[in-house]
Amino acid sequence: MTQGITVLGLGSGDENQLTLGVLRRLQQAPKLILRTDHHPVAAYLRAEGIRYETFDAIYEAKDRFDDTYEAIAASLLESARSQAVVYAVPGHPMVAEYTVQLLRAKCPEAGIPLEIVGGESFLDQAFLRFGFDPIEGMQLLDATDLRPGMLNPRLHTVIGQVYDTFTASDVKLTLMELYPDDYTVFAGHSLGVAGEESVVRVPLYELDRIEGYGNLSLVWVPRSDRDELRNRTLERLHEIVAILRSPEGCPWDREQTHASLRKNLIEEAYEVLETIDEDDPDHMCEELGDLLLQVMLHSQMEEETGAFTVYDVIAGLNEKLIRRHPHVFGTEGAENAEEALANWQQMKDEEKRRKGIDPSKQSALAGVPKDLPALMKALKLQKKAAVVGFDWSEVGEVIAKITEELGEVQEAMENGAAAERLDELGDLLFAVVNLSRFLKIDPEEALASTNRKFVRRFQYIEERLEARGKSLAEADLAEMEELWQEAKKLQST
Incomplete structure (x- = not known):
């Protein structure tokens, strides 16, 4: 017969923080299991002769917390099929207690009744010992899953699960993405446990240099409206x-x-x-x-x-x-960049279809922005045309086309009007872009590199002429060409 599970909160400190209702449930429990023996109330239970079991053996057997919590939930569900089980956890059952979240998800599926009875949360002690009012705005974060994007300097930030100095070091490094190294933070250990609690105020860079981290440790980062923080x-x-x-x-x-x-x-x-x-x-x-x-x-x-x-x-x-990255965020795979690009294009086509656009009825050249720089646009147009087979078969044909277009430019220079010269020069440049594509060189990058090279060499001419006491206007072409060749020998491309 299914008896069900009752979850009790042991509070964050010693027995003085137990609620009367929770204490009575502990005393009357037919089968009491503590998540861990490492809690101040455990000693009180032993002193009172209250028998209990713990899941500490599972912690020792498992390498990952997720596996540990799954095993604890499974064990509780199995026990609850034949008897009533009281499961006691540190703090409040609904605050930073993953095993309870698992039970809330799994008990309805298993048909096992679940009752949750609150206790004092470690947050109650944090508000009291650190001395801030949460109405000012606060966030509670998990040290084991802390990321820079979660941080908000205008909120008080309490970070739980700071089990050891290694975790404290990870917390420190993450906080330093937003906060300055000397920002004042507080580490609280065993808050609410008489004779054991301590609150240590340190600059952020010393957060992992203090002792005392354990299962009952927190870090508090006070809120701030400082511009240097908000500006990030x-x-x-x-x-x-x-x-x-x-x-x-x-x-x-x-x-x-x-x-x-x-x-x-x-x-x-x-x-x-x-x-x-x-x-x-x-x-x-x-x-x-x-x-x-x-x-x-x-x-x-x-x-x-x-x-x-x-x-x-x-x-x-x-x-x-x-x-557009199903190979990263979904189930589809991509072994190389070409497959990844194919996935991207497939997703783009699907998006178009959802908008009522049939990709098969669009021009093969659709999707090239009209205001792209001319060299870049020529390259994109050629790539799209090549996809459907409108392309040269080998680089020799491209070079022959360049030679042909150069001849037409020369002919237009001798006999053509201005419009014809412009047209033929455009054809020549378009053919050169085709060559860059066959050579797998971006024409914009190639021309940009040549522009930088030209600037360096021309500035060398200016500097050498100035050293000779001359200006550009006073030098003839022969002298400038001499210095140009000198620059070519001295400067790498």
């Missing part, structure tokens, strides 16, 4: 941009439109590319910020009309990335 959050950036666009904000920012900022978006993107070419991380960090500002401004304009917000932009991007 997207929420603060969103707030600043909204202020700039508000009636009390900046007159220039208020006047901007999508159209007026169009060129800024392009310029900022190219400035980021320049930092990539320079291999300058500090400059790149700054320019990526300028590019992000453009995204924020355009999003803010739409938020003001009620169309969407930057958080909609982020949500849409996250959903798209997950959807």
Whole structure:
């Protein structure tokens, strides 16, 4: 006969924190099992002659906490099929107690009654001993699953499950992603246990250098409105941009439109590319910020009309990335980059079909932005045409085409009008882009490299002429060519 499971909370400290109801249940339990013997109330139960079992043997047998908790839940379910079981856990059963969450999910499926009786949570002692009011805003986080994105400096942060110095070290490193190294934090050990509790105030960098970590340890990170902390959050950036666009904000920012900022978006993107070419991380960090500002401004304009917000932009991007990477977030596999790209294209086609667009009825060249730089656009057009078989079979044919187009340019120079010369020169450049594709070289990168090389060599000419007491206007072509060849020998490409 199924008897069921009653879960009791032992509180975070000694027997003085037990509720009267929980104490009576402990005294009357036909079969009492503690999750662990490592709790202050356990000694009291022994002293009172209250018999109990524990799951400590499972902790010793399992390497992973998840496996431990699953085994505990399975054991409880099995015992409850034949007798009433009282299961006692540290703190409050519904606060940071994964075994109880498992029981809440599994008991209904197994047809086993489950009753949960609360106890004092370790949070009660945290509020009392650390001395903050949770109404100011707080978050409770798990040290074993702590990530930078969870942190919010405007909330009091209590971190539980800080079992040892290794866990404290992981907590410290994660907090340092947002907080300065000397930020004041507090470690609380055995809060509420008379004669054992301690609260240690330390700068963040010393968090893992103190002793006393164990099953009853917490870390408290006080809330702060300091700009240096808030400035590391997207929420603060969103707030600043909204202020700039508000009636009390900046007159220039208020006047901007999508159209007026169009060129800024392009310029900022190219400035980021320049930092990539320079291999300058500090400059790149700054320019990526300028590019992000453009995204924020355009999003803010739409938020003001009620169309969407930057958080909609982020949500849409996250959903798209997950959807288009089934080999990472789903069940499909991808052994190499080509298969991954095929998955991406397959997902894009499926998205089009959901929008009522039949990919098979679109032009093979569809999807190439009209405002791309010409070299980049030529490359994309050629790649799309090649997918459906409209392509040269070998590189020799491409070189022959370049020779042919060069001849037509020369002929247009001798006999053609300006429009014809422009047309023929475009054909020549298009053919050169085809060659770059066969050589697996991005034409934009190739030309950018040559541009940088030209600048270096020309600046060498300027420097050498200045050393000779000459300006560019005073030098003839022969002298400049001599210095150009000298630069070629001294400088690598």
